[in-house]
Amino acid sequence: MSTELLKVVADSNQWWALAPEIMVACAALGLLVLEIFTPKEHHRFIPHVAVVVLAMVLVTVALNFDKTWGGEELFGSLIKLSASGQIARVFFLLSSLLVCFLATICLPRTRMPRVEFYHIVLVVTAALMLLAQSNHFVMFFVALETVTIGFYILVSYFRDNALTLEAGLKYLVLGALSSALMLFGIVLIYGAVGRVVIEGVVHTGFEYGIVADFLRHNPDNFLAVAGALLVLGGVAFKIGAFPFQIWIPDVYQGAPTPVTAFLAVSSKAAGFAVLLTLVLNVFSPLAYVVVPVLSVLAAATIIVGNLSALSQRNAKRLMGLSGVSHAGYLLIGVIAALSVPAAANAVWFYLFTYLLASMAVFGVMAHVAGADDTAQELDHYEKLARQRPLLGTVLAVGLGSLAGIPPLAGFMGKLLLFVAAFQAGLYWLLAVAIGGVVLSIYYYFGWIKAAWFETWSPSPATAQAPARSVAATTFVGRAVLTALALATVLLGFYQEPLTSWLMP
Amino acid sequence: MTALLNHGPLMAIILDGENLRYPSTYGLPSYLLLSAVLFAIGFFGVLLRKNTLVIYMCLELMLLASTLALVAFSRFNGTLDGSVFVFFILTIAAAEVAVGLAIIVALFRRRHTIQVEELNHLKH
Numbered sequence: 001m002s003t004e005l006l007k008v009v010a011d012s013n014q015w016w017a018l019a020p021e022i023m024v025a026c027a028a029l030g031l032l033v034l035e036i037f038t039p040k041e042h043h044r045f046i047p048h049v050a051v052v053v054l055a056m057v058l059v060t061v062a063l064n065f066d067k068t069w070g071g072e073e074l075f076g077s078l079i080k081l082s083a084s085g086q087i088a089r090v091f092f093l094l095s096s097l098l099v100c101f102l103a104t105i106c107l108p109r110t111r112m113p114r115v116e117f118y119h120i121v122l123v124v125t126a127a128l129m130l131l132a133q134s135n136h137f138v139m140f141f142v143a144l145e146t147v148t149i150g151f152y153i154l155v156s157y158f159r160d161n162a163l164t165l166e167a168g169l170k171y172l173v174l175g176a177l178s179s180a181l182m183l184f185g186i187v188l189i190y191g192a193v194g195r196v197v198i199e200g201v202v203h204t205g206f207e208y209g210i211v212a213d214f215l216r217h218n219p220d221n222f223l224a225v226a227g228a229l230l231v232l233g234g235v236a237f238k239i240g241a242f243p244f245q246i247w248i249p250d251v252y253q254g255a256p257t258p259v260t261a262f263l264a265v266s267s268k269a270a271g272f273a274v275l276l277t278l279v280l281n282v283f284s285p286l287a288y289v290v291v292p293v294l295s296v297l298a299a300a301t302i303i304v305g306n307l308s309a310l311s312q313r314n315a316k317r318l319m320g321l322s323g324v325s326h327a328g329y330l331l332i333g334v335i336a337a338l339s340v341p342a343a344a345n346a347v348w349f350y351l352f353t354y355l356l357a358s359m360a361v362f363g364v365m366a367h368v369a370g371a372d373d374t375a376q377e378l379d380h381y382e383k384l385a386r387q388r389p390l391l392g393t394v395l396a397v398g399l400g401s402l403a404g405i406p407p408l409a410g411f412m413g414k415l416l417l418f419v420a421a422f423q424a425g426l427y428w429l430l431a432v433a434i435g436g437v438v439l440s441i442y443y444y445f446g447w448i449k450a451a452w453f454e455t456w457s458p459s460p461a462t463a464q465a466p467a468r469s470v471a472a473t474t475f476v477g478r479a480v481l482t483a484l485a486l487a488t489v490l491l492g493f494y495q496e497p498l499t500s501w502l503m504p
Numbered sequence: 505m506t507a508l509l510n511h512g513p514l515m516a517i518i519l520d521g522e523n524l525r526y527p528s529t530y531g532l533p534s535y536l537l538l539s540a541v542l543f544a545i546g547f548f549g550v551l552l553r554k555n556t557l558v559i560y561m562c563l564e565l566m567l568l569a570s571t572l573a574l575v576a577f578s579r580f581n582g583t584l585d586g587s588v589f590v591f592f593i594l595t596i597a598a599a600e601v602a603v604g605l606a607i608i609v610a611l612f613r614r615r616h617t618i619q620v621e622e623l624n625h626l627k628h
Contacts, residue, residue: 180566
């Protein structure tokens, strides 16, 4: 082994580029150390450390945002620095910050250990950030599994609740199944690409660039096409697209509310970040199979998600199934991005509006939830607006934005996405999506109605039930919820700050 | 890691497709067929079996089937990074088993059953 080789390796390992991930991961370990070395009465301050670190890293990443970063491959092309990777970093940090905020509301209600929860959230955050920037199938798989195994623990975190454990088991079995399918796909791609060994050049069939190169020359290689479809199937599980959406309602219902929010926002966004990279960069020569498959998936996802959400009375299942339909709209954006480059930015804009609106709704849900986190029925929202005007307003703004009501941010997100789909000529998908949006207004407004308007003949069960106590809001809680609602309203009128930052 | 492998002259000597020191009796298709059969057994086992532990074993079987295909490709293509990936997969599988068995044990303590048809209390 020559010194020259070691020099090449050392030059490509630029650790500064991964400073945010390293800081988050070190903070995760730091929390555990803090728990050991501080007296027990100070342990309730440890979650604040997690929040402060996430906020600091978020501000650092946002201030150092540099659009000119493009295509620099580091660590022997394991990682690729790009503008969309930085957008993903900001997204995941913001989302984890809000998940930690939700956890500070929900966790004190149970007797479960607290510090470990924040520890795992931070580890998952670091892995999510790496996942969005991966440029190599080994990196991709390891980061994805770190995220998934972290989520297994988080979903079954309230282990004194049998329903939560059942949700954890379902997520475990289906998640491991999708990971195994994806791994087999990666192996097939590796096998297909590695077979063309040019004299003197050793190929590695894991690098995105080399795989894309191979596919450009052999777009009809059977092994590679089968592998690509298996990998996309694994990603479809993450985003909850049609045949893989079966886990969503059960797992969302059983998981603790902060974890449901984490799954709904970060896990879904990670799936789309990966899907955009794979479809646009790696599998673009396979568009002749990928586009029809994704189109059918998108249409089926929108229809199934909206129809099954219509009859839901459990708030968490409703969020899950309506989230399935949002995944369908976003899939249309991914398909459109193959012919209209602006569609990729529309997908990110939509994800940001979805983050703000969902977190607002989950914030209200965290306050309304009682001792049993899995039983959150729409009936529990009765008289919410009269008792707690702030929570009622935030709920209405969040749900209105998710439904896509005109002055709110969700409407602009849908508009940008649908305009991109129109430019790409996806007319029949557009028709399905607009039908889905109309259907979604029904169930979102059913929820708003439950919170804002008196039901004139309550069923005997709810009439006899004692009034539920909604958790008191702290000053920080009120501030965060108000900020989320305000951001949702302002983004509806004035998109310039976000769009100028997202658009290249 | 990969950069090391990309430039490593060592493995080109050891694993050059034509100069295998110990040529295999079986060809690549035999390994791939075996791997595909194992994968299919695992996949249908997950879908059809009712005992959570057996389902879990089937999931591990699927991972190992992928590993077998990976090693076979790595050897017959003459690239070493597939064999390195195997270590990552084994580590991930170990982590997955640790977490998974913990969940199954906790669930068994609450419910006193691990049969999937009895674990259906989550519904609308």
